[in-house]
Structure formats: C-alpha cells, structure tokens
Amino acid sequence: MQSTVRDRKTGEFKEIMPKLPRAKKTIAEIHRESGVIAENIRMLMGRSGDTADTLAGFVGINGRTVRNRLHEPWTFRLEELEAVAMRYDVTIRQLMSPIRFEDDE
Secondary structure, three states: EEEEEEEOOOOEEEEEEOOOOOOOHHHHHHHHHHHHHHHHHHHHHHOOOHHHHHHHHHHOOOHHHHHHHHOOHHHOOOHHHHHHHOOOOOOOOOOOOOOOOOOOO
C-alpha cells in the first residue's frame, strides 16, 4: 500500500513507501556488552576473593540484587557499575571490553 504526501516547496503530491516492520532484536543483540560486563565482574570477584555479598556491601545493594544483576547484566545501573569499577580499580570502559591480565597468558 502506497501513501502520498504533499511537497511543501512545490505543492505536488508524491508517493512514499510505507516503512517495513523491523524484526525485534534480542536482549543479547541490544546489549551485547552486558555479557562481557558480567563475565568481567565475575572474573574480578574471583581474583580478589569476593562473593556477591561482599561486593554488594561495597556497592550498597543487596547480595541477591548482585546475583540478579550478574544473571541479567543489562539491568546494572550506572552508579553500580561505577562502584564496581572503583572496587576493582578499573574503568567502566574496561568492564565493557574483555579484560586480559599479563599473568593469565
């Protein structure tokens, strides 16, 4: 089905194509960094010997909330990521990209 619109400059009508519906994206496609964030946080927790409860105490949220955020990392709030980055002495940008340590190679 075609629609027409009137050109403001010329006053003529022209046909326009309707917008096609887009396929819905998955959470992984929309938030592709989120999986990396969760993986990095788990790795940093393991290297420092932290549990979800100890990290939660530092961040200022409940331990159950930390576990939920690690399970669904796209739900992290910016303030929480900033606190996590501060805890492990990394930047938020580093949390969003795979972290490599020299002694891991």
